[in-house]
Amino acid sequence: MSAVNDNRLRSDPGIPAHAPADAAPVGGDGATPMQRERATTIFEKGAPGRRAFVAPPLDVPEVDAEQLLPARLRRAEPARLPELSEPELVRHYVNLSRRNFDLDSGFYPLGSCTMKHNPRLHERVAALPGHARLHPFQEPARAQGALELMWRLERALAEIAGLPHVSLQPSAGSQGELAGVLLTRAYHADRGEHRSKVLAPDTAHGTNPATVTMAGLEVVKVGTNDDGGVDLDDLRAKADGDVACLMLTNPNTLGLFDSNIEEIAAIVHEVGATLYYDGANLNAVMGISRPGDMGFDIVHFNLHKSFTQPHGGGGPGAGPIAVSDRIAPFLPRPVVVRRAGTAGEAGGGWTFDLDDDRPKSIGKLRGFQGNFGTFVRSYAYIRSLGAEGLKEASETAVLNANYLVARLRALGVADRLPLAFGELCMHEFVLSGAPMKRELGIRTLDLAKRLLDHGFHPPTVYFPLLVDEALLVEP
Amino acid sequence: MSAVNDNRLRSDPGIPAHAPADAAPVGGDGATPMQRERATTIFEKGAPGRRAFVAPPLDVPEVDAEQLLPARLRRAEPARLPELSEPELVRHYVNLSRRNFDLDSGFYPLGSCTMKHNPRLHERVAALPGHARLHPFQEPARAQGALELMWRLERALAEIAGLPHVSLQPSAGSQGELAGVLLTRAYHADRGEHRSKVLAPDTAHGTNPATVTMAGLEVVKVGTNDDGGVDLDDLRAKADGDVACLMLTNPNTLGLFDSNIEEIAAIVHEVGATLYYDGANLNAVMGISRPGDMGFDIVHFNLHKSFTQPHGGGGPGAGPIAVSDRIAPFLPRPVVVRRAGTAGEAGGGWTFDLDDDRPKSIGKLRGFQGNFGTFVRSYAYIRSLGAEGLKEASETAVLNANYLVARLRALGVADRLPLAFGELCMHEFVLSGAPMKRELGIRTLDLAKRLLDHGFHPPTVYFPLLVDEALLVEP
Amino acid sequence: MLAEIGVGSLAELFDRQVPAGVRLGRALDLPAGLPEHEVFAHLRDLASRNTSTEDELTFLGAGMYDHYVPAVVDMLMERSEFLTPYTPYQPELSQGGLQVMFEFQTAISELTALPVANASVYEGPSAVAAAAYLSKLANGRPKVVVSRAVHPHARAALATHAAGYGHEIVEVGLDDGVTDLEAWARAIDEDTGAVIFQQPNFLGAVEDAEALADAAKRSPAVVIGAYDPIPLGILKPPGECGVDVAVGEGQSLGNRLDFGGPSFGFFAATEAYLRRMPARIAGETRDVDGRRGFVLTLQTREQHIRREKATSNICTAQALNALGGVVYLAWLGRRGLVELGELLLQRTHYARETLTALDGVEALHEQPVVREFAVRLDAPVQRVVARCQEQGVNPGFALGRELPEHADGLLVALTERRSKGDVDRLAGVLGAAVAAERATAGVSA
Amino acid sequence: MLAEIGVGSLAELFDRQVPAGVRLGRALDLPAGLPEHEVFAHLRDLASRNTSTEDELTFLGAGMYDHYVPAVVDMLMERSEFLTPYTPYQPELSQGGLQVMFEFQTAISELTALPVANASVYEGPSAVAAAAYLSKLANGRPKVVVSRAVHPHARAALATHAAGYGHEIVEVGLDDGVTDLEAWARAIDEDTGAVIFQQPNFLGAVEDAEALADAAKRSPAVVIGAYDPIPLGILKPPGECGVDVAVGEGQSLGNRLDFGGPSFGFFAATEAYLRRMPARIAGETRDVDGRRGFVLTLQTREQHIRREKATSNICTAQALNALGGVVYLAWLGRRGLVELGELLLQRTHYARETLTALDGVEALHEQPVVREFAVRLDAPVQRVVARCQEQGVNPGFALGRELPEHADGLLVALTERRSKGDVDRLAGVLGAAVAAERATAGVSA
Ligand SMILES: Cc1ncc(COP(=O)(O)O)c(C=O)c1O
Numbered sequence A, B: 001m002s003a004v005n006d007n008r009l010r011s012d013p014g015i016p017a018h019a020p021a022d023a024a025p026v027g028g029d030g031a032t033p034m035q036r037e038r039a040t041t042i043f044e045k046g047a048p049g050r051r052a053f054v055a056p057p058l059d060v061p062e063v064d065a066e067q068l069l070p071a072r073l074r075r076a077e078p079a080r081l082p083e084l085s086e087p088e089l090v091r092h093y094v095n096l097s098r099r100n101f102d103l104d105s106g107f108y109p110l111g112s113c114t115m116k117h118n119p120r121l122h123e124r125v126a127a128l129p130g131h132a133r134l135h136p137f138q139e140p141a142r143a144q145g146a147l148e149l150m151w152r153l154e155r156a157l158a159e160i161a162g163l164p165h166v167s168l169q170p171s172a173g174s175q176g177e178l179a180g181v182l183l184t185r186a187y188h189a190d191r192g193e194h195r196s197k198v199l200a201p202d203t204a205h206g207t208n209p210a211t212v213t214m215a216g217l218e219v220v221k222v223g224t225n226d227d228g229g230v231d232l233d234d235l236r237a238k239a240d241g242d243v244a245c246l247m248l249t250n251p252n253t254l255g256l257f258d259s260n261i262e263e264i265a266a267i268v269h270e271v272g273a274t275l276y277y278d279g280a281n282l283n284a285v286m287g288i289s290r291p292g293d294m295g296f297d298i299v300h301f302n303l304h305k306s307f308t309q310p311h312g313g314g315g316p317g318a319g320p321i322a323v324s325d326r327i328a329p330f331l332p333r334p335v336v337v338r339r340a341g342t343a344g345e346a347g348g349g350w351t352f353d354l355d356d357d358r359p360k361s362i363g364k365l366r367g368f369q370g371n372f373g374t375f376v377r378s379y380a381y382i383r384s385l386g387a388e389g390l391k392e393a394s395e396t397a398v399l400n401a402n403y404l405v406a407r408l409r410a411l412g413v414a415d416r417l418p419l420a421f422g423e424l425c426m427h428e429f430v431l432s433g434a435p436m437k438r439e440l441g442i443r444t445l446d447l448a449k450r451l452l453d454h455g456f457h458p459p460t461v462y463f464p465l466l467v468d469e470a471l472l473v474e475p
Numbered sequence C, D: 001m002l003a004e005i006g007v008g009s010l011a012e013l014f015d016r017q018v019p020a021g022v023r024l025g026r027a028l029d030l031p032a033g034l035p036e037h038e039v040f041a042h043l044r045d046l047a048s049r050n051t052s053t054e055d056e057l058t059f060l061g062a063g064m065y066d067h068y069v070p071a072v073v074d075m076l077m078e079r080s081e082f083l084t085p086y087t088p089y090q091p092e093l094s095q096g097g098l099q100v101m102f103e104f105q106t107a108i109s110e111l112t113a114l115p116v117a118n119a120s121v122y123e124g125p126s127a128v129a130a131a132a133y134l135s136k137l138a139n140g141r142p143k144v145v146v147s148r149a150v151h152p153h154a155r156a157a158l159a160t161h162a163a164g165y166g167h168e169i170v171e172v173g174l175d176d177g178v179t180d181l182e183a184w185a186r187a188i189d190e191d192t193g194a195v196i197f198q199q200p201n202f203l204g205a206v207e208d209a210e211a212l213a214d215a216a217k218r219s220p221a222v223v224i225g226a227y228d229p230i231p232l233g234i235l236k237p238p239g240e241c242g243v244d245v246a247v248g249e250g251q252s253l254g255n256r257l258d259f260g261g262p263s264f265g266f267f268a269a270t271e272a273y274l275r276r277m278p279a280r281i282a283g284e285t286r287d288v289d290g291r292r293g294f295v296l297t298l299q300t301r302e303q304h305i306r307r308e309k310a311t312s313n314i315c316t317a318q319a320l321n322a323l324g325g326v327v328y329l330a331w332l333g334r335r336g337l338v339e340l341g342e343l344l345l346q347r348t349h350y351a352r353e354t355l356t357a358l359d360g361v362e363a364l365h366e367q368p369v370v371r372e373f374a375v376r377l378d379a380p381v382q383r384v385v386a387r388c389q390e391q392g393v394n395p396g397f398a399l400g401r402e403l404p405e406h407a408d409g410l411l412v413a414l415t416e417r418r419s420k421g422d423v424d425r426l427a428g429v430l431g432a433a434v435a436a437e438r439a440t441a442g443v444s445a
């Protein structure tokens, strides 16, 4: 399939709603099963008047509808939604699902994505009516289980990050980043300062600069040294009193742990700026090294990368943040609090509540309490693995990545497709496709497409931008 | 794939438990996706020691195991079960599932199978803990909801069959048949008679004669007339005082409603025999004609054919039976009973119970109360459709089958592949492949395999036996 | 569509085929159809009027057990691709389901140490009857000897089936909770076509399976054992005890309680009985290109020939439930099954010790037990049970419901879900209930 | 594996990369891992300490609604093939997910009568902020005018975001439950970059969307409407009211309540804003052989160029929830959405009439309502709510929790699950609770 996109964003309104689908062409043309069938959208299936929904009969005295809702406020033509029976509907989407590569289809080494295991238990516990059908405006006194779960998850994340305060509110990593930069702004503002710059290495993920812009600040790129880490000289040169914050991923998007991390922290703190940890790669270091101990003030987690929330083909996720004491007053509201209380045995003698009275808070990033459904899954994961298990997960990730590097080296692949930096890596690694392109005329994109032919999902390509013909592999 | 079977019923014990699976061969060989991958059983995957299960730590004082269970009662070598992690396990079975054709894959016109729609609601209600985790020995007073559901389903089936008494116990149609023949035996025995013969038309399903043998009686075949119905002369000749019962499917396996049904019933009843209705094809006549009104004494239902229980690739199902007053005393025990009681508002003032004290009962065909999980689904179906909806389901089935017959005729296919009998049909029809074989040299099996190539599931072939090169189609 | 068919109306389509005398001519007397959310609400309401194993701390077993069903099992059983297909009559389109059957058979074969296994029968009790029927077909002898410690429902199902195909049933009594070996040996003779025992038996006791099988070896009888699959991780398997046919209830392997069904029955045998096995068997084969594949084999019934000679009438069986079974066994794994067995052995011992230490509670027998045991109460059992249930604890099965000679018996079952703390809670509640009943009896005496 | 890598131990692998000063050197202080059945039991216990909409008769809405989630939605969302894949960076392997996104966009576009829609943003309130940010990028004006009848969480999210990217917020008050049209018109000027209202608004009232949009047409402002999708079956769609950008909370379309998330937000706009839309958009394309296919388009962020110029930072969004949304809309169907709207219109009217007939209960406003309405109680609202909850009825949202000026207000929401009988029960319980509180007040006064 060509990557050319003709930007027709809606299905052609000229196609009648129940145009008969041509018979699917079959076999022998070398197309993969995912490509073989003709794409027919749901708007082109079914027949007028069909629907799976059965409306209950009207059980109240009928009142003239015009009287209840005057014509000028009314819709004239029904929205042109699909019209199908339930079996047709199920068939359509089950068949579409079969045109997706998923975790069960095979090796899925996309980099910077991390979560390769989605325990089925988590779907079961998330679906319990006490979770799935809990209204977000239910009185806290009647949502004690949910608040306790959030509180316990916050405590676990705080321990993993090495930072004492947590807000679960952000909807994904990017919103966590935005929260982080806004927290930094609020922190400086509270001290009477306006700082306009945010430093970020050139290996940073695209959301970092986008976030900084959204927070009304300006990004300043910091260079990368020969080891793939932050260029200290460049950092020193750029770290001044107008810097609000340094955003860093560690291990970074090259899969490398920055060996100068302590010095970096010192430089940044010296100018009064804060240190932000992009936690997308956290699962390389759980139980091994903690961002708080490295000197970071603010961390975001991606529950959908490090804590099993299934990716869903692009969400949902969650991006909780953990912060140090000095940042805590500015956390989004409400905050989950625990009080010694009379809730009785079930809550272990504690009462949980939502505290909205936080005068210095940056406010709300979104509605309600965040993506609670993802909290349930991540909490179940942390309880299943425990301290030992989490560390083992990190160890296994790092072991596997290094084993793959070693195998590529042993098989001679590394001659044409070497590691971009160093010899070892953390949970993922970046290969440089430059020699391959130069010597064999094969581009990284060609390699990716060829992997497709072999039934493998290709690694992330052309990221990080810093590396020519990059191939980011996370086994 | 050839139908040759080499009868090696176990995986080769010589294959080491974690023999590496060869890379799947890919693309371009014209094989369908279902055939493409190399079959590797779960016993050949994983690695020693792996398991998804995590045993809880021992929380009781440990006692020497030999003392609790002497060595001579002990297993020496662990059973050679698979050894995999949970993700490996899930991947294996998800990938196996993709090698199945299912209701969502496309047109599935197997005959004599009927159920083409498995509403998803039913899986949801069957999974409610109040159903799924109800122990079969729970005291009836604490299983009132389940007993009420069974009672209500019995009443609905009784109304559909036109026969007043129902037992839900049989596990599938065949066990329902066995129950029916044993009931007939018990009925005659109670009147001091031993009758040794059971009549069945030559179009009968294979389970009918097998059942008769299992019940210790003898099958006598009755011929088929030119209209595809029972040959009345042959029936009259064979109906004598030694006949216990006539087993009939109506519409029969040719998809034809026997127009002489009233006369057939009269002949059978005249010799004091009972009339058994094989309900596999019931969904052609729901709300249109009732076996009880046709003169049948005993009916079995296949909940997995007429009442949405999903087929599961070969079960589970359920085969409830409905009977007339004279057969009722012999029904399997226990029987669900309803009594005016003080159960309070929830049960509508009724109490439900299991009555095991049935002196004339044929006893038990199986453990507990039958396949309760299937009752939940079928009851949900009956409540979703109501009287109107059930009739509409039958009408649609018959309409679709006749439309397909008409289209085949219009397209000239009928010249080579004519209806075996008559012009119209009920919910399914039988084509005779004899002209096609004679004139074109194409056997029914060839046709079936060619349909496969087009991505269609073929109809039932070579059944009923009576028709040469038969093709039984149920759309 | 009507025009194409050549009829004027739907009614005509039926009128031309269904004689007037048998047409219903009125609507069925059933409630009107409901929207999905109302059906859900109604079913949920019914379900909420049952006390499930989520609603009380239960020690009820007696044939079906409240083991934890792993989430992967439910997920796989609910996949359309396993849930909705019909019986695999077209192997090309059903390789997935056929391979599952084959793997299931292999797992059962490994578990029982018997070389052949089928792809499931309905459930446990009727499997016992099916095994007896196999023996009748195999050797034609008129008698079947059955231990009284076989599950009452299995004995009942056997009786019902035997009344049809013709077997005289001879029951052998118990001695300290296990089959009376002497009486058993005495009952077996040249007319004995089959002998049947259960392991562990209905009172939770581990039988001496080898001795029972041995006693039958000088007769023509087929030795049939009805097994609980969970303890087979630690109990000597039937294939090593001289058992010819092992059957059993599969519910405890990853299937729901479901108020008794659907679950699955398993059926394994020695090579000699391969061609007499009931129901379906999947076999391995090669396609024309030499690729490995699976097909249904030995189909001697259904739409096939020699129909009245069929070894059983089973057609639709329990394929989906068997999938649950093999997934569960693979989930436990080779070591997990052993670990689970050892855990239950220890906890069961602890529970027996703890309960029999209570006043008014004593062991019903002294045999080894592995996951269930029987005690005798010095108080009316049904009333003790009711008292416990009021406290949210279901202490077990009142044996008198099925065995009048054990009116004072209570059968207590464990699974991995019942911890030491749960056993201690049971002891507290049961002790109090027995004491209360004895006090009442004392007062009224 | 270690040998192949060339390190002696796992520890060495880390020691060679992670400086000693930042190694943890101790185990994390977290509880030990648990077997699956114990995790399940623990989570089930926590869940049971929440009062869900299954545990009481609820009329709570205020942004999220207890609609019935059809079983097909759950089934499809739980299929591995939709549940587990990553973002569709490889279109060849993700045609299913990409087509779902495309269908979702088309459905949202049809629903809103606006030509372009994206493949989801996080949820409703932040979608309002994202729309305001779009306006800032589009016209750079310093001010945004917001109706006070916009959901308080949306106004809060807007304030938080605006504090970053820089928008001054001007709030416009209400008149009899709807945005004060005169004040609204007065507030809009050349400096206004966006105007934002909600339909139906937070008090359940139907706004005159056309008039509100009209008032902004002489200014540079982008007209932003926050819509509840369910009433769009019967309400004039934003595209026909002069709205430029329509956003909203998608939860009521087949998504669970989930204590507030995850659900999805939708985002639709006129053609003019196509290139400024936040988050992902799937587009139609042809492959080299001319076959129709789908790809992500307009990706101006993530791993791509011009990163600090991105129109939003959204990366992971709500693809799976959006799947639930489009499946739900297809399940309702073209007619079903209208039927549902009409049903709710009638039942909501009945409920308003019934409740306002009670002593001490009066309408908070007289505007048309379609699925939710506000009343004023002559008694302390929070205490009335508590009394009702003790009777198993949650009468609605105490407006004072978010709007101090409506401390006496109660917001009552309906879905298809709440029948006439349920409304009558609410009336009984609410009437009694209000009476009881008034009696108490009378006594203490
Ligand atoms: C390094 C890095 N930072 C940030 C993000 C953004 O996180 P999210 O997708 O959860 O918004 C990602 C994920 O793609 C990432 O890999």
Ligand SMILES: Cc1ncc(COP(=O)(O)O)c(C=O)c1O
Pocket (backbone or CB within 6 Å): B112, B113, B172, B173, B174, B175, B205, B207, B208, B249, B253, B278, B280, B281, B302, B317, B318, B319, C314, C315, C316, C317
């Ligand atoms: C006509 C007929 N009778 C009986 C049966 C047997 O029913 P079951 O498979 O439920 O045992 C079938 C099903 O295959 C059938 O089609």
